[in-house]
Amino acid sequence: MAVYTDVSDEELAAFVAQYDIGGVLACKGIAEGVENSNFLLHTQKGYFILTLYEKRVERSDLPFFLELMKHLAARGISCPTPVASREGAMLGELAGRPAAIIGFLDGMWVRRPKRVHCAALGEALAHFHLAGSDFTMCRPNALSVESWRPLAAGSLDEADSIAEGLGAELVAELDHLEAHWPKGLPSGVIHADLFPDNVFFIGDRLSGLIDFYFACNDAFAYDVAICLNAWCFEPDLSFNVTKARALLDGYTTVRPFTPAEFDSLPLLARGAALRFLLTRLHDWLRVPEGALVTPKDPREYLKKLRFHQSVGSSSDYGLDH
Numbered sequence: 001m002a003v004y005t006d007v008s009d010e011e012l013a014a015f016v017a018q019y020d021i022g023g024v025l026a027c028k029g030i031a032e033g034v035e036n037s038n039f040l041l042h043t044q045k046g047y048f049i050l051t052l053y054e055k056r057v058e059r060s061d062l063p064f065f066l067e068l069m070k071h072l073a074a075r076g077i078s079c080p081t082p083v084a085s086r087e088g089a090m091l092g093e094l095a096g097r098p099a100a101i102i103g104f105l106d107g108m109w110v111r112r113p114k115r116v117h118c119a120a121l122g123e124a125l126a127h128f129h130l131a132g133s134d135f136t137m138c139r140p141n142a143l144s145v146e147s148w149r150p151l152a153a154g155s156l157d158e159a160d161s162i163a164e165g166l167g168a169e170l171v172a173e174l175d176h177l178e179a180h181w182p183k184g185l186p187s188g189v190i191h192a193d194l195f196p197d198n199v200f201f202i203g204d205r206l207s208g209l210i211d212f213y214f215a216c217n218d219a220f221a222y223d224v225a226i227c228l229n230a231w232c233f234e235p236d237l238s239f240n241v242t243k244a245r246a247l248l249d250g251y252t253t254v255r256p257f258t259p260a261e262f263d264s265l266p267l268l269a270r271g272a273a274l275r276f277l278l279t280r281l282h283d284w285l286r287v288p289e290g291a292l293v294t295p296k297d298p299r300e301y302l303k304k305l306r307f308h309q310s311v312g313s314s315s316d317y318g319l320d321h
């Protein structure tokens with residue numbers, strides 16, 4: 001459960017009174033997510049998500065995320081949009097945190113994605129990339145390759161408590177990725193965290209995307225690599241080529257890959273695995289006292305990273321151009 005900040009009834013009522021959404025009927029902490037505090041807010045006008053932005057979110061980035069949701073929704077991407085206050089503000093302050101009220105999106109996330117979900121995800125991701133092409137705001141990826149070494153530095157001393165030799169392994173991986181990271185790939189606005197828990201389905205139909213708080217400008221194929229890692233490994237952490245092919249086919253029917261994007265996939269997947277390994281490791285070693293959160297296991301991404309290290313080219317995944 002991710003609720004880092006408690007909100008009193010009085011603070012909540014005063015905050016909600018700034019919006020034209022009626023009075024509060026109920027407000028419950030949401031038992032999912034790790035980054036921000038989220039509440040299911042029920043008012044006289046319906047259901048909403050109340051988000052208090054925490055640790056990793058820079059206040060100055062919030063307009064980018066909130067405007068992006070509006071932009072994508074206006075371009076036909078199914079995603080929630082921020083609710084503006086009577087004064088027209090999408091962002092307010094609650095319990096000492098930046099806070100927003102976001103529309104509620106119907107659907108459920110899929111615990112064990114099947115081939116059909118991976119195909120739908122690939123299509124939706126490509127539509128997302130195309131829809132972002134005329135978004136005029138820009139946010140460099142704060143969690144891209146150049147940030148990984150400083151991020152790792154804070155965890156290296158304790159890394160071996162997670163897996164023997166992990167500290168040295170991380171340094172060697174950073175050396176490799178920094179030396180070989182691809183440049184000049186087609187780029188634009190990416191989601192950068194499109195894990196199964198951020199994609200809602202009603203039955204097998206994808207009903208929408210949520211959680212745009214890592215969105216940034218970076219290579220489109222890196223976003224695909226993040227999804228290959230998050231969607232195409234089985235619970236025993238074997239890579240499922242059928243799901244990977246479905247995801248890539250779904251994606252490339254909407255936005256074809258260049259040969260350079262295709263060839264870069266193993267390296268991008270390695271980088272994407274390291275990025276989530278590092279943030280998970282950082283969070284695992286520093287669970288805030290009293291926070292209602294279940295940190296995600298860094299070892300899952302260590303295993304995924306090791307898998308990609310063993311892959312020579314995209315065809316080794318069983319994928320064709």
Ligand SMILES: Nc1ncnc2c1ncn2[C@@H]1O[C@H](COP(=O)(O)OP(=O)(O)O)[C@@H](O)[C@H]1O
Pocket residue numbers: 002030032033034035036037038049080102103104105106197198210211212213
């Ligand atoms: N717009 C929304 N509509 C419906 N449920 C939502 C919405 N936004 C968030 N949620 C719920 O809150 C959970 C956590 O949201 P998320 O944005 O992933 O949090 P975090 O940024 O903390 O990781 C989601 O898994 C979902 O259950």
Ligand SMILES: N[C@@H](CCOP(=O)(O)O)C(=O)O
Pocket residue numbers: 032033034035193195197198211276279280296
């Ligand atoms: N997807 C990341 C953690 C970020 O959590 P989310 O709830 O915002 O998706 C991970 O799995 O490490």
